[in-house]
Amino acid sequence: MMRRVAIANQKGGVGKTTTAVNLATALAASGASTLLIDLDPQGNASTGVGIARDQRSPSSYELLTGTATLADASRPALVPGLSVVPAHEQLSGAEVELVEVPRRTERLKAVLADAVLPDWVLIDCPPSLGLLTLNALMAVDSVLIPLQAEYYALEGLTQLLQTIEQVRSRGNPRLALLGVLMTMVDRRNSLSGQVEADVRAALGSQVLRTVIPRNVRLSEAPSHGLPALLYDLRCPGSEAYLALAREIIGAPAARAA
Template sequence: MIRIAIANQKGGVGKTTTAINMATAMAATGWKTLLIDLDPQGNASTGTGIDSRQRELSSYDVLLGEATVAEAVVPSSIPGLDVLPATVDLSGAEIELVDFEDRAGRLRRALAGHVGHDVCFIDCPPSLGLLTLNALTAADTLLVPLQCEFFALEGLSQLLQTVEKVQQVFNPDLGIVGVALTMFDRRNRLTDQVSEDVRGCLGNLVFESVIPRNVRLSEAPSHGLPALIYDHSCAGSRAYMALARELISRLPEKRKAA
């Protein structure tokens, strides 16, 4: 299983929207896909229609070693897409995990030997705490959603420093598959300027596909559906399909056969 973390410590930049719709796009392309909700807000779980009865076991139990991934995973209504849901319990995990010697490697250990899925996306909370550290330690690669705002690049350099530390200490194989520009608004000159700066700075690391600001993307979660299912032809959904194609083209050859 290829493991893709979706992280950015900045809040509200489109991590969860990207995780849900990339996971849906991959599932639609025939990949058996797992969406891991590692945020106590549980937005990825709600946004894929997982109700509270389906969250008896959650990512919290998996991190604490009280359930296996296979036991806690639930199917979504989307064919080929399963979810490891999150509950508010997870907010306590940051503290409870401190007692474990391998506190940053709990998710990695839980995913080792997991079978039944070709790819997983890990939706991270908006911080660089122990939950995100577990995601980066477990992941093969990182996808960074970036909102084209004035402070975007500063936040990004902090994230890249964290990635370097994780590579040195916990996970030397961690790569960065790309940076995705989100909530892009062509009418806003600042957006254009920041996007130019980001591309100037990071070059090909930035995906060509850009996710536009699109109201359908923000409506979909209230229906418990990925935008790709709620309205597959809206500009946001089309952009996520294009991003998924680009992502697949960047994955190592042997994994693409799935």
């Protein structure tokens, strides 16, 4: 079954791009054909899979502006079975350029509707709830929300869940919550454990079983242009993302948000 997943959180620094890159790698490694779309103007997911800045055109910007097809913009990554649509810095201007365009929140949805898609499509969203993120939410069937194990973890989550509900009621009724993913969990830190416990108490089964530990190898990997699973397969972070892939492959297609 084909799945389309937006990885979103308007709060920055929560491990969103790390999750997009390494989950996409893990899914491809499991044998599933996978496409990663970088929809963040910072282009960190593109860096994380080794695509140099001078090799990012055509990109997700051209997809949204209608000057390239998905086949034009996607290219194979280092991992067999994984393709990537990179992000170019031009994407930062797309929100302004598309303001007057009809059905501006459905640009990506239309592109994907006209394309032959792989088993999984993952979209790395920017840290905002603007037009780029709305395009992603309109184009997918589920949302994965990385949530950092810190004191302010739940701040902003309510707003994101409300946005998901609004998108569901205004044009994408199939949109569901795949799950909340606890990231940067430090078992040596009692506060980290307490935050995780509080989040699970508040959200129950909406929180995925897998947790992503705070792990220096996850932080080092992007500087080498590699997903952590290629940089150090045996590190705790890589093992966690492999576990996450196994969990979501077996997850139901929908959860109540």
